[in-house]
Amino acid sequence: MVAKTPIRHSTTGDGPPVVLMHGLFGSGGNLGALARSLASDYSVLSVDLPNHGRSGWLEEASLARLAEAIVDWMDGEGIPRAALVGHSLGGKVAMEIALSEPGRCAAAVIADIAPVSYPPHHDAVFAALDAVHKARVRSREQAAQLMAQHLEDEGVIQFLLMSLQRGDGGVYDWRFNLEGIKRDYAAVRAEPDVDQPFSGPILFVKGGESDYILPQHRERVLALFPDAQVKVMPGCGHWLHAEQPALFNSIVGRFLQQHYSGAQQVL
Known part of the structure; x- marks a missing residue:
C-alpha cells in the first residue's frame, strides 16, 4: 500500500x-x-x-x-x-x-x-518567516539578520534556520509549507x-x-x-x-x- x-x-x-x-x-x-x-x-x-x-x-x-x-x-x-x-x-x-x-x-x-x-502566540515567528520568504535571500546569514528583527531568541532563529533550503538560482526559502501552516494555524492549535x-x-x-x-x-x-x-x-x-x-x-x-x-x- x-x-x-x-x-x-x-x-x-x-x-x-x-x-x-x-x-x-x-x-x-x-x-x-x-x-x-x-x-x-x-x-x-x-x-x-x-x-x-x-x-x-x-x-x-x-x-x-x-x-x-x-x-x-x-x-x-x-x-x-x-x-x-x-x-x-x-x-x-x-x-x-x-x-x-x-x-x-x-x-x-x-x-x-x-x-x-491554545491562543495564537506565533505572530513574531510568522513575521520572521514571511520576511525571509519575501526578501529572496541568498545566504543563511542574510536570513538570520532578517529574522533577528522579529525574534529575540537566537535559539529559535537557529531552530527555524534548520528548515531553510537553497533553491533554484541560489535563492533560499523554507522547506516547510509556510502558507499551509499559516492557513491551518487555528486548526492545529x-x-x-x-x-x-x-x-x-x-x-x-x-x-x-x-x-x-x-x-x-x-x-x-x-x-x-x-x-x-x-x-x-x-x-x-x-x-x-x-x-x-x-x-x-x-x-x-x-x-x-x-x-x-x-x-x-x-x-
Whole structure:
C-alpha cells in the first residue's frame, strides 16, 4: 500500500516500532538524540509531519487530517501498532491518533503539550518567516539578520534556520509549507475533536518552566486519558528534549520499558 500523503521518515534500531513526531516548524531530525537512545531496544521511525520537512503537503491540515496521514503511512509501512512519542504539535497528533484509532497506539509519550485549545502566540515567528520568504535571500546569514528583527531568541532563529533550503538560482526559502501552516494555524492549535477516552498507557512530560501544560488542564487530560501519568523536568522550557536530552531520553526510555514490550512487535 502506498501512503496517500508521502511521508518522509528515517529508521534506526530494531525491535518494536516507536514513531517520533516533531513540533510545529520542525522535522524528523529534531528528536534525533531520543531516536539514538532508543535504537538499542526499538525500531525508531522519525517522521516529517505533513507540511514539514520533505513530506507531502496537505490542502487542509487539521489535527484529524494530520493523524489520518500518519495512520495511512503506518499502513503503508506495515505497522499495525506502535508506541507514539510527540513533542508539541507532534504530541497533539499522537493524542489524536490515540483517541481516534486507539488500536494503533500501544503507548504514548506527549512532550509539553495538552489536549486543549491554545491562543495564537506565533505572530513574531510568522513575521520572521514571511520576511525571509519575501526578501529572496541568498545566504543563511542574510536570513538570520532578517529574522533577528522579529525574534529575540537566537535559539529559535537557529531552530527555524534548520528548515531553510537553497533553491533554484541560489535563492533560499523554507522547506516547510509556510502558507499551509499559516492557513491551518487555528486548526492545529485546537483541542482534539474526539470525546472517546484512550485507556492505554500515556505519559505527559512537562517542562518545569513552560506554560504549555498548566494545572487547569488536568481535568481535560484525565477526561481523555484516565491512565495518564505526568513527569516534570525542572529547569526546562518548552524545548525540554533539547535543553536536557539525557534526562528526557531517560524518562521516555523508562516509560516504554514499563509499558511497551516486545509483544507489540510488528507481526
